[in-house]
Amino acid sequence: MNRMVNAAFWQGRQAFITGHTGFMGGWLASLLLGLGAKVSGYALAPQDGPGFFEATDLGSRLQESVIGDVRDASVLEAALIAASPSVVFHLAAQPLVRRAYSEPEFTFATNVMGTVNLLEAVRRCPSVKAVLVVTTDKVYTNMNTTRPYCETDRLGGREPYSASKAAAEMVVDAYRHSYLVPPGVGEGRVGLAAIRAGNIFGGGDWAADRIVPDAVRSFQAGRPLVLRNPASTRPWQHVLDPLPGYLHLAENLCADPGAFSEGWNFGPVVHDCRPVGTLAQLLGDAWGEGAEVRVEPNNRIFEERLLALDSAKAGRRLGWIPRWNLEAAVARTVEWYKTYYSRGDVWALTQSQCATLMKAA
Numbered sequence: 001m002n003r004m005v006n007a008a009f010w011q012g013r014q015a016f017i018t019g020h021t022g023f024m025g026g027w028l029a030s031l032l033l034g035l036g037a038k039v040s041g042y043a044l045a046p047q048d049g050p051g052f053f054e055a056t057d058l059g060s061r062l063q064e065s066v067i068g069d070v071r072d073a074s075v076l077e078a079a080l081i082a083a084s085p086s087v088v089f090h091l092a093a094q095p096l097v098r099r100a101y102s103e104p105e106f107t108f109a110t111n112v113m114g115t116v117n118l119l120e121a122v123r124r125c126p127s128v129k130a131v132l133v134v135t136t137d138k139v140y141t142n143m144n145t146t147r148p149y150c151e152t153d154r155l156g157g158r159e160p161y162s163a164s165k166a167a168a169e170m171v172v173d174a175y176r177h178s179y180l181v182p183p184g185v186g187e188g189r190v191g192l193a194a195i196r197a198g199n200i201f202g203g204g205d206w207a208a209d210r211i212v213p214d215a216v217r218s219f220q221a222g223r224p225l226v227l228r229n230p231a232s233t234r235p236w237q238h239v240l241d242p243l244p245g246y247l248h249l250a251e252n253l254c255a256d257p258g259a260f261s262e263g264w265n266f267g268p269v270v271h272d273c274r275p276v277g278t279l280a281q282l283l284g285d286a287w288g289e290g291a292e293v294r295v296e297p298n299n300r301i302f303e304e305r306l307l308a309l310d311s312a313k314a315g316r317r318l319g320w321i322p323r324w325n326l327e328a329a330v331a332r333t334v335e336w337y338k339t340y341y342s343r344g345d346v347w348a349l350t351q352s353q354c355a356t357l358m359k360a361a
Contacts, residue, residue, distance in 0.1 A: 004245075004248050004318070004319050005035070005244050006251055010247065011037070012038060013086060014038050014040070014063075015037045015088075016040050016042070016079075016083045016087070016089070017039060017088075017089045017091060018042050018043060018090045018092035019041075019093065020053075020091075021044060021046045021051075021067075022052075022053075022095075023200075023207065024134070024200060025041065025092075026053050026058055027204070027243065027350075028091070028246070029041060030056065030058065030350050030354060031240070031358075032247075034351055035247075039062050040062060040063045040066070040079070040082075040083035041062055041065050042066045043066075043068070043092055044068075047206070050206050051204065052203070052204025055340055056350055064079075069110075070113075070114030071109055073120065076121055077120070080125050080128075081124070081125050085127060085128060086129045087129065087132075087250045087254070088122060088128055089131075090118050092114055093110060093114070094106060094111055094164075095136075095161075095207070096207060097159065097161045097162075098208075099208075100161035101159065104164075108160070108167070110164075111164035111167070111168050112164055112168050115133060115171045115172065119131070119171070119179075119180070119192075129190060129257075130257070131180070131253075132195055132253070133168070133193070133194045134194075134196075136165045136196060136197075137199065137267060138162035139165050140154070140155060141153070141155065141156035141157075147308075148267070148270060149308065149310060150310040151263045151265055169263065173194075176192045181258060191250075191253025193253060193261055193262060195242075195249065195266060196309065197237065197241075197242040197266045197267060198266075198273075201329070202240060202332065203332070203333055203337055203339075203349075211227075211276055211283075212279075215280060215283045215287075215291075216337050219283075219284070219289070219291040220337075220341060222289075224293065225280055225292065226295070227277060227295050230277030230295050231275050231276070231277065232275065232276050233307065233308070235267045235309050236268060236273070236326055236329070237268040238324050238328075238329035240324075240332075241268070241322050241329070241357070242320075245264075245318060246266070252318070260317075264313065264314055265310060267309025267310075267322075268309075269322055270308055272322070272325055273307070277295075280293045281293055283330055283334065287334055323357055332353055
């Protein structure tokens, strides 16, 4: 077991995840279940077609799986209070850059007011001791420099998705200082942290307009993968890699909310911040079977071209470091999808990959 994570803390502990039918939420729930936690979830219905939630039959493994929208404050609050959790992970979001361009109102309502609704529900749920709000590496005002962004850098966004997530972080900061972690209130405080990972990928993601799902759909169908922005640099990491850091942060928030209620980066090492085209070629090489990658000549939308995270604080104060480099992450990802398409046991593989990462310390 990873020495950084206290398995005894999670054994039998009630945890609540918004967005559990999604990609990262599903992997987080799987990791917590492997540690013996009692996990409840609240999220929209799973997407049509294949997905991590249905592939692993995750719904049957949870204590409760409530289908609902974070924009519906009363239903969300009822689900949270019924679950009576001590730790809450807020992952429910509209996470796609291109969809945010076409549906900005929905994106802001989900990402900003959904966060408000969750934190309002937490204020009325006395069992909660810690809340971790997962945002994105794109919350930082991107200066297109080669310096990785650290937690003290300015937040902001120049397109709807990143702007909505930066606004959600402002909500977190307001609730942290006004309601949940005010100084001088003693044992009643609730730890509240915002956490930012890199560009995550791994088995079980079939979302539109993401490089790895696009690659998998193309390669499985025998078509070339067509890239729109091959030169854009991103901090790529396997979806599992930041999760031990999230869990250890939650443990610390419960023990000392005042000391750990702030923003945290959990990104990959700098040399794994590589161009989209590099990741695509690694995926093609790992997939084999004549997988081909091409570049789309037109139809580009604005996205920041350079982005990297400085996670030194998480290493210094939590002892967290990335464990799988980009090549290892790609290998694990392709292994998962190939198991799925060959009708293998993806739940067993998911638990095996969780255990492997947790032992990698």
